[in-house]
Amino acid sequence: MAIEEYIRRIDAKRLVKGVGLLFILALYSPVMQLVLSPVYGSLPSHLFHNFGITLSGAAGWFLKDQIQRRFGRLAAFMLPVLAFWTPTVQYFVLQQSSKLGNPTGPIVTQIFGYYPLIMLTVAVAGKQIQYALNLQSHGDLVVEHVPLIGSYVLYSFGEHVARAVLARAIGFTVLFTRAGLQFLIAAVYAVIIPSKLLLLAIPSLIFSVTYDVHIGGIGGVNSVLQKEGYSLLARQESNTGYISVLENHHDGFRVMRCDHSLLGGQWTKVTPGYHPQVEDPIYAVFVMLEAVRLVKMEHGESRLDAGSKALVIGLGIGTTPAAFNKHGIDTTVVEIDPVVHKFATEYFNYPSNGVTVIDDATRFVQKAQKSSNTQYDYIVHDVFTGGAEPAELFTYEFLQNLNSLLRDDGVIAINYAGDLNLYPTGLIARTIQTVFPSCRIFREQLPTDENDTSDFTNMVFFCKKSSATPLEFRDPVSADFLGSRARETYLIPTHEIDPALFKTIPEHGKRILVDKQIGLLHGFLDRGALKHWGIMRQVMPAVVWETW
Numbered sequence: 001m002a003i004e005e006y007i008r009r010i011d012a013k014r015l016v017k018g019v020g021l022l023f024i025l026a027l028y029s030p031v032m033q034l035v036l037s038p039v040y041g042s043l044p045s046h047l048f049h050n051f052g053i054t055l056s057g058a059a060g061w062f063l064k065d066q067i068q069r070r071f072g073r074l075a076a077f078m079l080p081v082l083a084f085w086t087p088t089v090q091y092f093v094l095q096q097s098s099k100l101g102n103p104t105g106p107i108v109t110q111i112f113g114y115y116p117l118i119m120l121t122v123a124v125a126g127k128q129i130q131y132a133l134n135l136q137s138h139g140d141l142v143v144e145h146v147p148l149i150g151s152y153v154l155y156s157f158g159e160h161v162a163r164a165v166l167a168r169a170i171g172f173t174v175l176f177t178r179a180g181l182q183f184l185i186a187a188v189y190a191v192i193i194p195s196k197l198l199l200l201a202i203p204s205l206i207f208s209v210t211y212d213v214h215i216g217g218i219g220g221v222n223s224v225l226q227k228e229g230y231s232l233l234a235r236q237e238s239n240t241g242y243i244s245v246l247e248n249h250h251d252g253f254r255v256m257r258c259d260h261s262l263l264g265g266q267w268t269k270v271t272p273g274y275h276p277q278v279e280d281p282i283y284a285v286f287v288m289l290e291a292v293r294l295v296k297m298e299h300g301e302s303r304l305d306a307g308s309k310a311l312v313i314g315l316g317i318g319t320t321p322a323a324f325n326k327h328g329i330d331t332t333v334v335e336i337d338p339v340v341h342k343f344a345t346e347y348f349n350y351p352s353n354g355v356t357v358i359d360d361a362t363r364f365v366q367k368a369q370k371s372s373n374t375q376y377d378y379i380v381h382d383v384f385t386g387g388a389e390p391a392e393l394f395t396y397e398f399l400q401n402l403n404s405l406l407r408d409d410g411v412i413a414i415n416y417a418g419d420l421n422l423y424p425t426g427l428i429a430r431t432i433q434t435v436f437p438s439c440r441i442f443r444e445q446l447p448t449d450e451n452d453t454s455d456f457t458n459m460v461f462f463c464k465k466s467s468a469t470p471l472e473f474r475d476p477v478s479a480d481f482l483g484s485r486a487r488e489t490y491l492i493p494t495h496e497i498d499p500a501l502f503k504t505i506p507e508h509g510k511r512i513l514v515d516k517q518i519g520l521l522h523g524f525l526d527r528g529a530l531k532h533w534g535i536m537r538q539v540m541p542a543v544v545w546e547t548w
Contacts, residue, residue: 011132018128023177025121026158034178038242041260043529047103056115060122067123076124077195083186084201086113095482098542171237179214238339245347264317285444285458286319287490292413294473310378318350334364365401375407381414393427399435406465414461415515424524429502432510436463442493456531
């Protein structure tokens with residue numbers, strides 16, 4: 001009877017309001033990271049995100065009584081107004097990303113609107129839940145800590161659900177874009193706490209509808225980008241990030257973007273009469289990957305393209321698999337993002353008849369081992385995106401699985417982008433060489449600044465499955481170039497790295513990377529992502545990244 005009597009004393013209306021506010025706040029956490037990632041990159045946007053949430057939420061909880069006494073019901077009525085103004089204020093703050101820098105920029109951006117919203121929401125929701133549970137008869141300790149623990153559990157559960165839902169639903173409608181979701185959340189706040197003060201949100205709504213280039217069509221974006229000589233051809237939210245296609249009209253190239261990174265690009269301005277069989281990429285590394293075809297077999301003979309099979313992990317704009325197809329190699333591409341495949345086909349002449357499997361690479365490789373006897377002459381591993389590689393695709397276990405898919409005389413090319421002076425690069429290099437003992441390593445280009453203590457570069461590991469003889473390249477013939485000047489210049493790798501550079505294991509470091517130790521890399525990957533952010537700001541103007 002005591003439990004039934006207590007349940008009757010619970011204020012259901014207040015409890016629902018408090019829980020509803022916590023759930024909508026939990027949804028805002030991944031949305032805020034989505035908003036930041038095109039301007040600052042996905043990893044830098046995560047760096048201090050949880051710390052900021054914890055600090056703001058704790059402040060809201062422990063100041064809730066003071067907020068209640070000073071502002072009363074006004075605190076709750078201001079929540080939807082603040083939610084509507086947050087994306088507008090942040091729109092202007094994000095335009096200052098180059099001045100703010102990274103990772104300072106994400107912190108400052110969240111101070112304007114998001115952190116205050118967290119503090120105020122937690123304060124209002126906490127008081128609603130305290131009043132609703134009516135625990136005064138159980139003492140101050142219970143009154144304070146039971147709602148606190150319950151609120152934390154509800155928020156954590158809500159955030160977990162929100163991330164799972166967004167991973168599947170992002171980009172489904174205009175409201176489920178990263179810009180649209182901020183206003184959807186504000187609208188839910190307004191439904192939970194309606195008031196006449198919502199009139200104060202009207203200027204923000206008017207600005208968003210008329211000036212915010214992230215809402216609506218791409219015309220508004222192009223009105224800004226054309227001043228820098230760029231135009232946006234297509235954009236779409238997807239499971240790996242914000243994907244777009246940009247055209248540079250001054251220098252004549254087209255690129256595919258994922259958040260604050262480039263997945264590849266092609267030259268569009270060519271000399272009259274120049275007709276290569278495949279487009280020239282703007283980055284030498286994608287041509288270098290094709291040199292996997294030139295690796296000699298065990299007894300020094302050349303390989304034949306006819307009858308050969310290739311597996312490419314990571315599509316990008318399709319430079320390498322398109323060239324393989326032209327050479328007559330039976331090529332299978334595994335790409336996790338359907339939008340990347342769609343844009344590669346529509347805007348970068350990736351052949352639509354190519355075999356492309358939309359799947360997670362780890363899942364595909366595991367299934368390939370179990371379900372068929374297919375083995376490949378060539379494997380190209382090219383999964384860099386957003387300033388940080390998916391570490392699970394560089395573990396000893398995954399590379400061993402790839403090894404099992406290679407024929408005895410097969411060759412693999414692995415593209416890795418990182419700082420030669422950081423621990424992860426050496427760790428991954430040692431892991432690759434443990435699985436494939438016969439390797440040679442080449443960097444895309446030599447360092448340009450001798451005074452720079454970092455050395456961030458794209459490098460390609462060329463490795464044979466067999467270690468009976470050293471890895472050697474045959475001399476290319478005219479047919480290898482496919483009529484492409486870029487391939488005449490960059491097909492043969494030239495800037496070799498001494499593998500001994502990676503032999504030294506730092507104190508407390510690991511020799512190789514295994515699945516269970518991926519978490520140890522996170523801090524180092526963050527440093528690499530910040531370096532990559534700076535490089536990308538040199539590749540394209542800040543306004544191109546900020547406008548997205």
